[in-house]
Amino acid sequence: MLAEIRGRSQITIPAEIVKSLGISEGDKFDVIEKDGGIFLCPVVVYPKDKIAQIARIIKETETDGRSKKVFDSVEDLFADMGIDV
Secondary structure (H helix, E strand, O other), X not given: OOOOEOHXXXXXXXXXXXXXXXXXXXXXXXXXXXXXXXXXXXXXXOOHHHHHHHHHHHHHHHHHOOOOOOOXXXXXXXXXXXXXX
16 A cells, blocks of 8 residues: 655555554554664553552562462453553
8 A cells, every 4th residue: 555755744544454453543653664664563551650550569469479360461450450441
């Protein structure tokens, strides 16, 4: 698919790709330049306070000898910790 760079260095991602990847307005991407190509990698950004809460829980789990749970997704992990995303 062909895309064109516009004013302010903006590029429109073709609708077919947006739909197939489930991309929506406000989603964030890491932009990487490698070997002459430009790559967009979707990322999720969590607030610092939530990351600090996760770090505390991990540290507590490592030091108190509790058995570690296994989760199928980050969303399941957050739900178990009471973090609303």
